[in-house]
Amino acid sequence: MENWYAETGPDEDVVISSRIRLARNFKDIAFPARANKKQQDQVISIIKEALPEMNCYLMNDLPNLEKEYLIETHTISSDLAKSKKNSCLFTNDERASVMVNEEDHMRIQSVFSGLRLEEAYDDCLKIERNNKLQENYAFTYEFGYLTACPTNTGTGLRASAMVHVPALVISGKINSILDSCSKLGIAVRGIYGENSGSGAHMIQISNQVTLGQSEAEIIASIKNIIGQIAVLERQERQNLLEKGGIHFTDKIYRALGILKNTRCIDTEEALKLISEVKMGLDMGILKGATTSDIVTILTNVQPACLQKIEGRILTPDERDEARATFIRENIAKVE
Amino acid sequence: MLCERCKKNEATMVLTKIINNKKTVTNLCAECAREAGNTMQMPLDGLGSIFSGLLGLETLWKGGPIQSIGTVKKCPSCGMTKEDIMREGKLGCGDCYITFIDEIRPLLRKIHGNCLHHGSVPNVDEPVKVRKEAKNEAPEKSPVEMLQDKMKEAIAKEDFETAAALRDQIKELQKEGM
Ligand SMILES: [Zn+2]
Ligand SMILES: [Zn+2]
Numbered sequence: 128m129e130n131w132y133a134e135t136g137p138d139e140d141v142v143i144s145s146r147i148r149l150a151r152n153f154k155d156i157a158f159p160a161r162a163n164k165k166q167q168d169q170v171i172s173i174i175k176e177a178l179p180e181m182n183c184y185l186m187n188d189l190p191n192l193e194k195e196y197l198i199e200t201h202t203i204s205s206d207l208a209k210s211k212k213n214s215c216l217f218t219n220d221e222r223a224s225v226m227v228n229e230e231d232h233m234r235i236q237s238v239f240s241g242l243r244l245e246e247a248y249d250d251c252l253k254i255e256r257n258n259k260l261q262e263n264y265a266f267t268y269e270f271g272y273l274t275a276c277p278t279n280t281g282t283g284l285r286a287s288a289m290v291h292v293p294a295l296v297i298s299g300k301i302n303s304i305l306d307s308c309s310k311l312g313i314a315v316r317g318i319y320g321e322n323s324g325s326g327a328h329m330i331q332i333s334n335q336v337t338l339g340q341s342e343a344e345i346i347a348s349i350k351n352i353i354g355q356i357a358v359l360e361r362q363e364r365q366n367l368l369e370k371g372g373i374h375f376t377d378k379i380y381r382a383l384g385i386l387k388n389t390r391c392i393d394t395e396e397a398l399k400l401i402s403e404v405k406m407g408l409d410m411g412i413l414k415g416a417t418t419s420d421i422v423t424i425l426t427n428v429q430p431a432c433l434q435k436i437e438g439r440i441l442t443p444d445e446r447d448e449a450r451a452t453f454i455r456e457n458i459a460k461v462e
Numbered sequence: 463m464l465c466e467r468c469k470k471n472e473a474t475m476v477l478t479k480i481i482n483n484k485k486t487v488t489n490l491c492a493e494c495a496r497e498a499g500n501t502m503q504m505p506l507d508g509l510g511s512i513f514s515g516l517l518g519l520e521t522l523w524k525g526g527p528i529q530s531i532g533t534v535k536k537c538p539s540c541g542m543t544k545e546d547i548m549r550e551g552k553l554g555c556g557d558c559y560i561t562f563i564d565e566i567r568p569l570l571r572k573i574h575g576n577c578l579h580h581g582s583v584p585n586v587d588e589p590v591k592v593r594k595e596a597k598n599e600a601p602e603k604s605p606v607e608m609l610q611d612k613m614k615e616a617i618a619k620e621d622f623e624t625a626a627a628l629r630d631q632i633k634e635l636q637k638e639g640m
């Protein structure tokens with residue numbers, strides 16, 4: 128699978144990545160939670176036949192570390208990894224992949240760096256529009272694509288973006304934005320860590336309504352909101368710089384100083400400091416690395432990614448040490 | 463499973479009787495269920511209950527020695543009852559949408575603000591359609607027209623079962639004012 132985080136994208140100073148997910152089910156087969164083994168196998172064989180170029184990885188056959196890695200890189204959901212059913216991942220060298228027998232028969236998804244929801248959507252369509260699959264979709268003209276959960280019915284489309292908003296978090300202005308998002312039917316949640324994700328100053332923004340609007344309308348409205356948040360974040364970064372002056376710049380250089388010298392560091396602290404260094408780079412205070420370099424570090428300091436790089440299972444203490452070494456080596460060029 | 467009363471038709475309903483706190487369950491076909499009469503409508507107040515996971519029946523029964531009879535619809539394909547859907551917040555298969563259409567419509571309206579699909583359609587060249595809509599142009603054909611085309615196709619192929627199903631779908635849509 129191609130790594131979305133190793134490339135540059137539009138608005139990448141604020142928008143880390145764009146993701147599209149399409150939920151599809153097949154008619155005349157019970158949804159996964161209700162399906163028996165035979166029906167789950169039937170789902171897999173329909174997809175295998177329609178997409179012979181993709182490889183199928185059964186979750187039951189994957190080692191835990193591999194599953195954790197796929198979760199950390201947002202390739203699969205933790206629900207898919209946990210599932211005892213015939214859940215699997217269809218993937219190949221292309222960007223788009225398919226989670227099979229999770230909540231729905233198919234969850235087609237594609238992730239791009241920066242603000243590129245349309246590209247991600249077009250990429251998903253390459254799979255979704257497959258003739259053999261289309262013949263089998265559970266669909267009615269009234270309700271659209273039928274999904275296990277009524278919150279996905281209609282387009283089955285979830286458009287989301289991972290947004291880096293350190294200045295809005297520091298100034299506290301993020302709260303009123305989150306407020307208006309929820310009034311507009313936009314879901315917001317923190318990522319990179321369970322508790323609000325405030326460590327890395329990341330939020331995930333996605334549509335809640337899937338029925339009654341076209342795919343284009345849903346994508347346009349999410350894109351519009353994200354664009355507005357990006358403008359506010361940039362303004363706030365300038366604000367902080369003007370008001371904070373030397374204290375603001377100092378905070379960024381201190382973050383870099385710690386990262387360049389640390390000998391052991393936990394995930395949470397690492398994410399917070401890398402987030403500050405990223406803001407410094409985006410604002411031109413620091414130099415020497417691209418946004419994709421930083422997002423690559425941000426991704427790889429997570430426990431499973433780190434162990435994959437090291438090629439072995441690490442104890443928590445060993446991980447903190449390996450994380451520090453990895454960061455020092457990769458952040459050395461930043462000044 | 464066959465209807466326990468007429469032993470002729472497929473049972474699609476579960477008749478639940480509570481008399482003096484004693485619950486009996488009988489599987490019936492739609493016809494016999496209707497004849498069983500005195501049908502108690504389930505206390506489906508709004509649809510919020512689908513997520514709160516609470517369904518009135520049990521609580522209602524705790525109310526005392528009320529004599530009540532309830533018929534519970536069952537999805538013919540996956541066996542889900544309204545109770546199951548409420549509890550799990552999820553449907554069991556595509557046919558649940560049709561079986562419980564009267565409950566699903568208001569539920570979807572509550573979640574999404576409306577309950578009529580406006581997005582892509584299988585086998586219709588979607589990227590083209592999406593771009594058209596982005597320019598505020600209406601799709602060339604209404605859903606009813608597209609269904610009518612499919613129905614004609616089915617009739618031409620002498621696939622009358624599909625044609626009949628499409629005819630019903632068209633009727634549903636026309637009722638909804640499409
Ligand atoms: Zn009967
Ligand atoms: Zn069903």
